[in-house]
Amino acid sequence: MTDPVRRHYERWPYPHYPLLAAVRPWDTYALSLDALYARFNGVLPAADARRILLAGCGSFSPYPTALANPGIPLTALDLSGANLRRARLHALLHGCRGITFERGDLLDPAAAAESYGFIDCFGVLHHLADPLAGLRALERRLAPGGILRLMVYSRGGRRGAESIRKALRLLGVDEVAAVKRLLRRADPDSRFRRYADASGETRFPSGIADAFLHPRARTYRIDELLALVASTGLQPLLFAHAGALTEPAAEAARLRELEVQRLEEPNFILYLGRQTAGGCGLAPDARLLLNPALRGAVVPWRLVSLAMPPRLGRENPRLDRPARRFLRRFVRPVAVAGLTAAERERAQPFVEALFLIPFRG
Structure with a gap:
């Protein structure tokens, strides 16, 4: 018998954006493997971790993820052939290469069987019959130091x-x-x-x-989600939904209070890590590198098409000229030790925003 979730997405590929709808490359910075891995490990990923898995990729996400990670192998895994066909078309029309499209179930050990430095499982776990089995299957695919991004429905948000x-x-x-x-x-x-x-x-x-009309969708209270994570060897690193506090324990406490008061809650976005070593921040022996996805936003002379297709995504605040000039310095790695105290202070918000990547080595 065919899985009802697979049947659903074969009939209704999701999301159904226009094929020519475009994403600005510099708006994909939060999907950068290098930026995420270094944020939580203090180093850039080694060769055996320079792979990305989209676990339940849907009909669109391979395109922006490939934009954010030029030259890094990307596996797009999905139950639905209809989702994969549309995702492949998006990628083809926007010139994205290096993507392996694979129809399969993330619960199948033979599917997407390599190890990955970054796994994105956005809006998928809550549709599984056994979410814990799904989370453990993703954990097994993470390389040491690997980062997993989850989005699941919250009880209040849904x-x-x-x-x-x-x-x-x-x-x-x-x-x-x-x-x-x-x-x-x-x-x-x-x-x-x-x-x-x-x-x-x-x-x-x-x-x-x-x-x-989805045949299977569950919602989570924050403690239910944290209990699910605690049943694995993964560690909560950072909540990334709107309004989240930077410390996971503090954000969990804030979300509990929202639940008690029945106030508006976000759906949960949480980064998890497997044996992560901790970031290095602006340590004296670190170097700073511009997030590769932002290069097109800071170089002074870039060509812009006169016939702009529809644009997707939330508009980011514009970088003013002094900010672009400052960030341009880091197109190649710059030693933190060579920065003045004022420059380190100026760099800190860009580090927190993933615009700048601090790493050792």
Whole structure:
């Protein structure tokens, strides 16, 4: 019998962005293997860790991840052949190379069987029948020092969508066309209509299917997520959802308080590490390197196409000319010891933002 999740994505590849919709290379900096590995290990990844796995890649993420990591082998793994075909088209149309597209289940040890310095599992674990088995399978694929990014639904962040999803199941609604008819007839002040109007998901059919008709979706309280992680050898390193505090324990406490007060919660984005050594920051024996994805944003004379395709993603604050000039110094590694105290102070926010990569060696 075919997995219901696989059937869902064969019918509704997700996300369904226009094929020519583009991402600016310099907006992909947070997907850089070098930046993430050095952030939590204090060194750049060795040859056996210079590989990336997208575990449940969907129909789009191989393209921006490849932009962020030129020359680094990338494996895009997904249950759905429809997702992979569309992801391959995105990559082809935007000139991305070095991607291996593999149809398979992350629970299968034979799938994506190498070790990886960075694994991205964004919006996948909460769709598995056995999330702990999935997390352990990802752990086994991480190289020592490897980084795993997870995004899972929080109980509070999905409260509106889950109440609608359950109501539709009770009504026997299982087709996108039927959901659209209900939306058209819904009272503008109803929870259904207000959620749909506020969500970008409902602007396209696969978004409606993913938000309201998915056959398997679970949500987590923060302590449930941390208990899941504690059942593995992985260590929480950093929460990265909007508004997160930099210390994982402090952020977990903040999220517990939001749950108690039933205030608005984000879906959880969490970086985990396997045997990470700790970052080096602006240590005197470290060097600083510009995040490779940002080179196009700071070089002074870059060509810009006059016919710009649609752009995706949230607009980042613009770097002013002095900031670009400062960052340009680090296109090649610069010794921290050679910086003045004022320059080190100026560099610190760029290090925290992953714009600059501090590393030893």
